Amino acid sequence: MKRYNPKVIEPKWQKVWEDTKIYQAIEDKSKPKRYVLEYFPYPSGAAMHVGHVRNYTIGDAVARYARMSGMNVLHPMGWDAFGLPAENYAIKSGISPQEAVAQNVANFKHQLMQMGFSYDWSREINSTDPAYYKWTQWFFILLFNKGLAYQKESLQWWCPHDKTVLANEQVENGRCWRCGNLVEKKSLKQWFFRITAYADRLANDLDDVDWSEAIKAMQRNWIGRKEGINITYHVTNTKTNNKITVFTGRPDTNFAATFVVLAPEHDLVQKIIKQEIVPKDGPSHSKEVEHYVAKSMGKSELERQEEGRIKTGVFTGLYVKNPLTGKNLPVWVSDFVLAGFGTGAVVGVPGHDMRDFEFAKQFNLPVKRVVVGPDGDKSPITKAEQVQERAGRMINSGPLDGLDIQDAIEKMKDLMEKKGMGKRTKSYHIRDWLISRQRYWAAPIPIIHCPKDSAVPVPDKDLPVVLPEVKSYEPSGDGHSPLANVPEFVNVKCPKCGGKAQRETDTMDGFACSSWYFLRFADPHNDNKAFDKPKIDFWLPVDDYIGGAEHAVMHLLYARFWTKVMFDEKLIDFDEPFTTLRNHGMILAPDGKKMSKSWNNTIEPDNLIEQGYGADSIRLLELFIGPWNQSANWSVEGLGGTFRFLQRVWTLAQEFLKAKENSKGHNAELETQIKRTVHKAVKKVSQDMTELGFNTAIAALMECVNELYKLKSDRNFELARSAWEEGFIALSQLLAPFAPHIAEELWADLGQSGSVHVSKWPAWDEELVKEELITIAVQINGKIRAELLLPATVTEEKAIEAAKKDERVQKSLAGKKIKKTFYVPERLISLVTD
């Protein structure tokens, strides 16, 4: 008898699948299309571990099930290969990024192949291939021509370790997302994509996609749209006319305003320092303000965090008038006000805002109260805990008195607009996407700077702007990429006037390349266009996008933005790229920590395969270990369990194949039992697959095999040959999405032609699935007292009659009168006594 040996069968079938190209996707309109995509990986020098493998296993199970269910499936794979790790490796080792990436890609591809994933490798793409980034550059020019790519000098996040600027999204707690070093602010001329122009659509359209609420919330939170009002206050004590505009979402509390605070970066603050604005009725505070601003701007992000919530600030000597009350409000400067949000100025309402309260306490500013809670308590606010009040009624607020907060907000906005004090507006947290990088290993920005014509896009015929080979990849740190040291690259003629000009030497953020790769898979080898529209029309949008939550705000937001731009350009007919987004849970090391090289706790599939477990057992555990969207700790013992299960399937099938030649008559009851067992599994697995219930689907398969083990014997194989055979055929199909190699081997052993992976998913017979006898529980006053084994066809009357006759029921009733009776078909009977 053949032993189950994954080391033999797995490479064998992988070769067959490759040779027969069974996973190749073609535009066949006779079947509904399904585009299943996992985020294309970054091929790092470190090998892929079982955590990464889970993502692909989920995607592959979805793709394989869709394929067997009669869908035309596109399931492609490629490489997101630009970026710092390859470049830093090059600096250390002297091996060029081009070479290192080629090696890493080969390694990753080998790892994916040995897991038996059903990718259409004919569509493999690589973001660092000039044939690919040619079109990334083409899209840059499209954005440029639409005014959506622009250059601006401003203060930006700068990572002193990686020597490049970073996008807002790439700064985490004041640290670089790549290397973890503290970032600084540096004033540089940089390229931006105007994602803010799409902020409303990016927020609104989240309503229409099938994504988890968690990810939607993260995106909404990042876009940070807030409806409010810009209120303009006039400065009362300067000779010149000066105004301060503040943004607020709570204008209802304005009767309690007691001060105004400016961010240190605010324009007016600079004018105060330069003494362009001075109070006419008192001393100038310009020196104090200058001192405070200098100190505050010199603080690192870390220092600010260490200070916690302790408020600092300085009085400017200026006052503004609150037209509602006629009272003057002092104007302060403090770094708790952020220059980047709203107008960079806030009105201080310490009675109804925690930060304002803390600031007021620090500098002895008055605290007023205009909202009372449901308890009607009107006592003055003296503690920070009393500040938050979401529900309540207005007091001391003239025309607003008696209104609840929501009504008061709207009424105050109306009032302010009527009086010319303010204007309704929206404020956003999202900033334009900074895409310049001062590093080598990335796509060059296709712009030529001409003294006469300023920034000129590289003409289409000259694309791609190929990344030149250089001797040193080391970034200079002076704000220029290493490309600035390549005169042949830099010095060119202006495409417009033909005069001397210089190429842009900044490169593009790697997220630009990944903002459209899912489109390229529809037409991966097109030299004349980024893609052919009919092919996009056929395959896109992506039906199932499977990836980790780490892409929640960066990649997913950028890709949606590019998609909307292309939609507006009529290049494509949809404006959301990913219909369904599925965020898998992370696989942690057995110790519960994240798998990483530095913890030295990574588990790689290569070793497990080498040890003899095989890809199928690994794949099975990735799915069986828990719900696909929850994280789980990898379990070495668990892998033994899934291996054992496959071995049991194998042994059972081989024993049958050996015995089946001697067919000796029929046993109808045995045949029904076998069929019922298998059909129950077909039903359960089919239903679970539609909701991605992989763990319970696999449990059902295990249960099925356990039951078949109880029925198996040489004699039973002989007495129900065809039932067993049909059963094994169905079993190999049910296993196919999870354990494709053993499924294919069984399929072949059973003499089936073709591949199990393009066979038609089995159907179940509802009549067969039904049990003949069912167990009905009997509750008396809410407690289970008996279980009745009754025919499935039993009527309510008969069931209740049987319950009342039951010895244990009678004992429990002890002669009491039954007041009420409940009957749940096929489940239970509930009897209630006095």
Place this chain on the structure above:
RNA sequence: GGGCGGAUGGCGGAAUUGGUAGACGCGCCAGACUCAAAAUCUGGUGGCCGCAAGGCCGUGGAGGUUCAAGUCCUCUUCUGCCCACCA
């Protein structure tokens, strides 16, 4: 501070959405096979009491609704993730 989750045996997790809590797997215990071990197969396995039949308790905690609550409601404790001086 804001947003979104979660809490079920020794462990990972099931539970037709209000209807027999603990499917399936791991681990553990026992038996078969073996000179022995491994492997494999079979059975058992929430806690407490009991020889047993059976009984009582049990889904973080406290209440409530209901014939019936892991599931619904109120309060509460702990915990994970994301964002965060966002006005």
